[in-house]
Amino acid sequence: MGFLPFTTKARETEATSEQSSDRLSVIDDGNLQFTAGGGANSSKLTYQEASGAPIEAKSPLGYSVGAVTVIFLNLSMMIGTGVFSTPSAVLEGAGSVGLSLFYWVIGFFMAWSMLSVYLEYVSYFPSRSGSEVVYLEQAYPRPKYFFPTVFAMQTVLFSFSSSNAVVLAEYLFKLADAETTAWKEKGVAVAVYTVAALLLSFNTKWSLWLANAIGIVKLVTLIFIGITGLVVLGGHTPVADPLVNFHDAFSGTSGATVYGATNALVKVMFSYAGYSNACNVANEVTNPVKTLRWSAPAALFLTAVLYILVNIAYFSAASKEEILNSSVTAASLFFEKVFGTSGASRALNFLICLSAFGNLLAVLIGQSRMLRECGRQGVLPFTEFWTSTRPFGTPLGPYFLKWSLTVIMILAPPAGDAFNFIVDLSIYPSNAFNFLLAVGILITRHRRKRLNFPSSGYRAWTVSVCFAILSSLYMLVAPWYPPSTGADGGDVSFCIAACGAYYYLWIKILPRLGKYELRQTIITVGGDATAHKLVRVPVSQVEEWDREHDATGRARRRNVIQEEVLTKSDLSA
16 A cells, blocks of 8 residues: 555546537536636546635646655644653653653654645645645635635734744854854844845745755754664763663653643644644645645655654653753754754854754745635635735745745744744644544545535545544644643633634625625736635625626626536436
């Protein structure tokens, strides 16, 4: 079966991706209408609910993403600065070395099961980029535009990478051995993020190659640390007792609190975040189902192995107490213990800086496609701003938004707890959406079976999907367990609720007050870029509009049978 995460191999079926511009098949399912369309990147048709963003037959961003790029897009987003600093926080929450290592294994299985869900979605929608944007849109098409609107608002509001940029700035000052202040760090953070955005803005192909090159350096760095750790365990370094943490590895586990253990698992999962990043560029991958089904799991498996080896290396060089009480990161302590302080610390800081910069690039690439797909759904104003890829064949609008919000979030909030709170805001909604996606795959399966859609070529194990549902639910609920100092939650839920309130105001209340209804139409934004745009149709003209437009929003042409309405029985015939 190859390298498949909890999957059974479904029957491969081939379908032509060619579709007449004058004849569109619409599968009517009562309240829902489905269309079948193809993209140049896949021989399989994409069956989707008609309210979803139109399929771009030819990707305006090109087809520069191959298996190697898939691996490094995911690996670079997962490996940022967390693996160098998070292990001490995980150890503190777990209470023991043994349990903290076990958490990294648990995190791997949680990420692996969720990845299988993403890959099944990719097989259903091979010619749509944007991952969660598309999958929520199609798993929950009713209420109409609800999930696209809520997810788009959440994505735009939290579309910043300020924490990673500030951490990178901090390490740059350490690398230069220069004195710093909060505002100096903010200034450098703005500068490095500006450089990252500019590097990606002018050419998609070369920007992907740059991200791959930095990803290779990250991979080599972690392999080096892992191998060095094994050498330390063999007793070939100045470390006096490399096995001190492994004599009674689970000592201290009983003292861990529920809150501490949960917080440790949250930090582990944060380090694995990015395992599905390549799904954001699915329409830029030739034959995405075949390519992603092995390359995406390979990236996750490789990252997990390296994470565990790196943690073992840290624990072999320093005692548990030294790691918990040290004023430097676990990685810095490891380098000091093994190589001494001369030069080793500077080398480590350089590698961390490069790793953090690569993470900025990978996040920018993935989230720019997500933002572009949000714009293509038509639920955001200024559709052309989000959708256009002119003049360089890159998503300049999403890049500019991410740069603007990141700069604001670097300069505006103070350092410390307020800054960390903002970071937490961006983490919690992802757990909610993961839960909805895992449940949604079961709904999508049932719907496709009822409509007799052909096999997609990939199907995750049901037990894997159930594990993804339960683990996502745990990550959604557990952080609300109060620490000994008392609960302080609620602000994140308010933000999500605000997005829902915006939907009802824009989609329900304002049209009722203004005596109009919203209808979608398809627009072309230069070249091959297409998108939906929601337009206001007066109530008195709605019936006429519906007669003159098909389910996707295309205007029917006179004397041409443009829309063929099919039923479920037609599909099975």
